[in-house]
Amino acid sequence: MPWESGTAFRVLIVDAGNQGRSAVGERLLRRHLALNGIPADVIRVTSAGLNADDGLRMDVGAAAQVERLGGNAHGFRTRSVSAAMVEAATMLICGTWWEREELCIRYPRARGRAFTLSEIAHLYEELAVAAPIFDHPRLLDSRLRSSEVPDDFDLPPWEEFEERIVAVCDAIDEATRWIAEIWASMVPHHPQPKADGEEAAEPTCTLDAFGVAVAITCGGSAHEALSIAGKRAWGRCVVEDREAEADLTIVVDPDPDVLADARLTGALAYQDVDTALHHLSSAVTVRAIEARVGQLIMMHAAGLAGPDGSVVGFVAPSGTGKTTLSRTLGAHYGYVTDETLAVAPDLTVLPYAKPLSVIDALTHVKEQWGADSLDLAPLPDAPLRLTRLVILDRRENGPSTPVLTRLGHLEGIAMLAEQLSYLSKIPGQLHALSDLVDAVGGLSLLTYRDVKTVLPLMPVLLAGSRR
Amino acid sequence: MIPDDALVTATWDDLIERDGQALALSGNDVSLLSELATAAVLFCAEGDATVSAIAAHLEELFGAPEGADTSAAVREVLTTLQNRGVVSITG
Structure with missing residues (x-):
């Protein structure tokens, strides 16, 4: 099993005293994970306080809110945060932005993995991420650096204390419910034991x-x-x-x-x-x-193929234009994927013609459309081989004619690495990436405003390293 | 403050170097290193080094920083590298 058995995704929730928000967050997130069938050895949730005294009970009001929302407040004891806790955590969730900043000042290794709960909920809404949860902190941090999301919930003023407590706990409940639902589809596979005599259903x-x-x-x-x-x-x-x-x-x-x-x-x-x-x-x-961890290089990228099987990979974070680009260019070039481009060490590309997530113009609801329904071009009758890698840089105020800028070798790999799954498990790690980038003639940054203007560039891109 | 005799150990998992700069992988974190940081990290990779030895090595390669104390500048670089998991500092 590629996922290291026993390696839990560790969530540490941090606030000032560990008697309020972080305690409520711990218990409600545990509740929603359990309701989604996610065992504690797959996602482990704990909490701690920046200035907490060890061993105290949860605040009485907070405990009442946890119980009101269906959680279990029993047995809780406060803990003061430590460097070891921060180091062991895969993701750190803070109550407020200043708690996040204080945490990162005290423990700089927390930076890049620490978010407020409000930020996480909003980032997941923007990202529509499809990646193993161990990649999520890096993907969320990358998105956070380029977007403005609220760092706290919209709450009544402190003067309305009772209403504020209820509102913050409702917001925590809603956010943790939403996060648990998202994680449920992306946690490492955790098969449940079958009851005696129970037969597995025939796959559809x-x-x-x-x-x-x-x-x-x-x-x-x-x-x-x-x-x-x-x-x-x-x-x-x-x-x-x-x-x-x-x-x-x-x-x-x-x-x-x-x-x-x-x-x-x-x-x-x-x-x-x-x-x-x-x-x-x-x-x-x-x-x-x-x-396929450790066997393939799997990147967040769209892929389009020319008639001879040459594939151009368009690397970009979720929610920044890969699907729109796939849909537009895919009308003319073979649709390889709009999300995860899988490449073997010999540059062979393995297709993944998954549905495209399209927002309905009238209802604004995201729908899954098949490649055939969108009339995307089929793959060519030739082996698929990666010939070019481009990092997408779509901007509202971008140039009317797309600009292709060659990236420095290390700078390009650093940008590419942010969009890879399980980089540390790839044999050869950075050296393998470096060889891949050299083999496709280097990395370029494609800055554009309207994806339609990228279409005329495709012949140039497909020529790739052959030029 | 990090003492002069603190021992600096390279802890990156993989590193590639090109044109004097380097890219370091620590866990799943990738750090793009300046020429100065690269020289410091490569020096540590040859064997654990003290902060003062690294400072002397960097001063020999790049000269003393203008208007700043070499030792303080090197500590700042090493602290950043430590925060990124590229090196560890003990002592």
Whole structure:
């Protein structure tokens, strides 16, 4: 198993005294993770205070709020934050921006992994990230540096103390519920033990994601609707007669009790098909990435192929234009992927023609559209090989004619590294990246405003290192 | 303050160098190092070095910083490298 068994994703929630926000956050996040069927050995949540006295109980008012919101406040004791706690944490969540800043001043290694809860909730809303959760702190930090999201919740003034307490706990409950739902589709695979005599359901279909066969089992009262919509959206990835390397069960049902039961068995469970399809995309991507850790270089990039199998990779963080670019250029060039570009050491590209997440112009709801529904060009009848890597830099006030700027070798690799999954597990690590970048003739930055203007550049880009 | 005889150890997992600069990988964190930081890190990679030895080495390569104390400037660089997980400092 690529994911190191026993290596939990460790969340440390920090505030000043560890009797209020951080204590409430710890207990409510644990509750929502449990409701999503995520065991504590997969995501471990603890809390501590910057100025806490060790061993005190949770504030009485905070404990009452935890109980009101369905959590368990029993057995809580405060802890003062330490360097060892910070070092061990994968992600640090703070109550307010000044607590985050104080934490980073005292423990500089926290920087890049520390966020306020409000920031995390907003960043996930903007990002639509599809990556293993261990990559999330880096991806969220990268996004935080280039966007303005509220660092705290919108709360009543301190003079309205009681209302403020209720409001902050409601906000923590809502944010932790949302975060737990997102993490549920992207945590390392954690199969639940089957009850005696229980037989595994027959998979509804098997999907190919850059060579990884992922078996999908649909369940719930809406399983047929999910199956039909899923096969339509994932049409180009459906494969027959392949032994699955990974699997997942996804349940759609209006009954919350059915969903709760399904989550406890390790299934993803949602009330409607659209939400299920949205999370299915992340889940399949993460399962496939887990299966190829250490074997492939997997980057957050779109890929488009020319007639001879040459592939241009367009590297960019989630939410910065890869899907729009794939849709526009994919009308003319073979659609490889819009999210995760998987490349073997010999530069062979493994396609992942997943659905594209498109925002409906009228309803503003994100929908999953299959490559065939969007009439994207099929892959050429030739082996796919990476010939060019470009880092996207889309700007509202960007140039009307796209500008291609060659990046320095190390500078380019530093930018590319931010968009890789499991960089530390790639054999050769930075040396492997350096060889890849050299093999495709270096990295370039593509600055543009309107993706339509990129289309005329494609012949130049596809010529790649052959030029 | 970091003492002059504190021992500095290279802790990066991988490092590539080009044109005097370097890129260091520590865990999943990548740091782009200046020429000065690169020289300091490569010096430590040859074997643990004290802060004063690193300062002397850098002064020999780059000269003394104008209007600043070499030792203080080197401590600042080493602290940044430590915060990025590229080196550890003990003592």
